[in-house]
Amino acid sequence: MEQDKLSNAILVLSCQKRDEPAFRELVNRWEPRLYYYLRRLVENENDVWDILQETWLAVFQNIRKLQDPLKFPTWLYRISHNKAVNLLRKENKYVQITEEQMADYCQNNNTVLAVKEQTELVHKLLGKLKLAHREVLTLYFLEGFSIREIAQIIGISEGTAKSRLYYAKHKLHEALKGANYV
Amino acid sequence: MSESNSKKEFAENLLAQDPPPADKQQRHKEIIFKKLKLRIWRGKIIGGTIYLVLGLAAFWAFQQGQNTDNIVHSICWGAASLHILLWFLIYFLRGIYRLTAEIVEKNSGKDEKHKWKNQDRFITIVAILVFTYASSILYRSFFLNDYLKAAHLSGYIFWATVFFLFWYPFGTASLLAKLWLEYKKMELNIPKTEEQNLKSQGR
Numbered sequence: 001m002e003q004d005k006l007s008n009a010i011l012v013l014s015c016q017k018r019d020e021p022a023f024r025e026l027v028n029r030w031e032p033r034l035y036y037y038l039r040r041l042v043e044n045e046n047d048v049w050d051i052l053q054e055t056w057l058a059v060f061q062n063i064r065k066l067q068d069p070l071k072f073p074t075w076l077y078r079i080s081h082n083k084a085v086n087l088l089r090k091e092n093k094y095v096q097i098t099e100e101q102m103a104d105y106c107q108n109n110n111t112v113l114a115v116k117e118q119t120e121l122v123h124k125l126l127g128k129l130k131l132a133h134r135e136v137l138t139l140y141f142l143e144g145f146s147i148r149e150i151a152q153i154i155g156i157s158e159g160t161a162k163s164r165l166y167y168a169k170h171k172l173h174e175a176l177k178g179a180n181y182v
Numbered sequence: 183m184s185e186s187n188s189k190k191e192f193a194e195n196l197l198a199q200d201p202p203p204a205d206k207q208q209r210h211k212e213i214i215f216k217k218l219k220l221r222i223w224r225g226k227i228i229g230g231t232i233y234l235v236l237g238l239a240a241f242w243a244f245q246q247g248q249n250t251d252n253i254v255h256s257i258c259w260g261a262a263s264l265h266i267l268l269w270f271l272i273y274f275l276r277g278i279y280r281l282t283a284e285i286v287e288k289n290s291g292k293d294e295k296h297k298w299k300n301q302d303r304f305i306t307i308v309a310i311l312v313f314t315y316a317s318s319i320l321y322r323s324f325f326l327n328d329y330l331k332a333a334h335l336s337g338y339i340f341w342a343t344v345f346f347l348f349w350y351p352f353g354t355a356s357l358l359a360k361l362w363l364e365y366k367k368m369e370l371n372i373p374k375t376e377e378q379n380l381k382s383q384g385r
Contacts (some may be wrong), residue, residue: 009346018222020215020218020222023218024211026216027214031202031211032197032201032202033197034203035200035201035202035207036196036197036199036200039200045206049206049210052210053210053213053214053217054212056212057217060218060221061221061351064284067287076238096336119192119195119198119199120195120199121244122196123196123199123200141192142194142196142197143193144189144193155201156269180343
C-alpha cells in the first residue's frame with residue numbers, strides 16, 4: 001500500500017514537470033477506478049466517458065497547483081465528483097440530502113458488515129441504494145478513504161460524511177439481509 | 183492475510199464487476215492524449231510567438247534608430263529597443279524566481295506562503311507601474327527637440343529597470359540557498375540506521 005502511494009506520488013511529481021509518459025501511466029492506473037466510481041453516480045455510459053475526459057484534462061491543467069502529491073487520490077476524486085455533480089445538476093438528478101432526512105430514512109442501529117468476500121452481491125446492491133449512499137460506499141470500499149477524505153471529496157463536513165457512511169453501511173446491511181446473505 | 187490486503191483484494195474484485203469496455207477505453211485514451219498534445223503544442227506556440235514578437239519588436243526599434251536622420255529619434259529608438267529587451271529579460275527572470283519559489287513554498291507553512299504571495303504581488307504591481315511610467319517617459323522624449331535632454335531621459339528610465347534585474351536573480355539565489363538549507367536540515371534529521379543505533383547503545 002505504502003509503495004503504491006509512493007510510486008503514485010513520484011508519478012504526480014513527474015506530471016507536474018509535464019512528463020507525458022508519466023501522465024499516461026497515471027491515466028492507466030486510475031481510469032478503471034474512476035470509471036467504476038462514476039458509473040455508480042451517472043447512469044449513462046457516454047456521460048461517464050465525457051466526465052472522465054473532462055476530469056483528465058482538468059487534472060493535466062491543474063496538477064502543478066497540487067501541493068502535496070500524496071493527496072492526489074483525494075484531489076482526483078474531488079474533481080470527478082464536481083464534474084459528475086455539475087452534470088447531474090443540469091439534469092436535475094442531484095439532490096442534497098440533509099442529515100435529518102438520512103436519519104428518517106434509516107432508523108435501525110445495526111451496521112455490522114461481514115460481507116467482504118461477496119463483492120458481486122455488494123456490487124449489485126450498491127445499485128439499489130440512494131446516490132448519496134452509493135457514492136460514500138464506493139469511495140470507502142474502492143479506495144479505503146477516511147471520513148475526512150470522503151468529506152473533502154464530496155464537499156461536506158466530516159460529521160455529515162461520518163453519518164452518511166454510517167447510514168449507507170446500514171442500508172447495505174439491510175439490503176444484504178433482504179438478499180438472505182446476513 | 184492482513185486487513186489492508188483483504189481490503190485491496192475486495193476493491194479489486196469490486197472493480198472487476200464493472201470494468202470499462204476495452205475498445206471504448208482505448209478510444210477514450212486516444213482522444214485524451216490527442217487533446218493533451220494539442221494543448222501542449224498550443225502553449226508552446228503561444229509562448230514561442232510571444233518571444234518572437236518581442237524579439238522582432240526590439241530589433242525593429244533598433245533598425246528604426248539606425249535609419250532615422252533625427253538624432254533625438256535615433257537615441258529614443260535605441261532606448262526603446264533596450265527597454266523592450268530588458269523588460270523581457272525581467273519577465274523571464276521573474277518566471278524562474280516564481281518556479282523556485284513554488285518549490286520552496288511546498289515546504290513552508292501557511293503564514294510564510296501568505297507572506298511570500300503578498301510580497302510577490304507587491305513587487306509585480308510595482309514592476310508594472312515602473313514599466314508604464316518608463317514607457318510614457320520614453321514616448322514623451324520622442325517629441326523633444328534637445329537631444330541632450332532626450333539622451334538624459336532615455337538613460338534615466340533604465341535606473342528602475344536595473345533594480346528589477348537585481349531583485350529577481352538575487353531573490354532566486356536566496357530561495358535556492360533556503361532550499362539547500364532545508365535539504366541539509368532534512369539530511370541531519372534522517373533517523374540512524376539500526377546498526378548505528380546498536381553501536382550507540384553498546385557505548
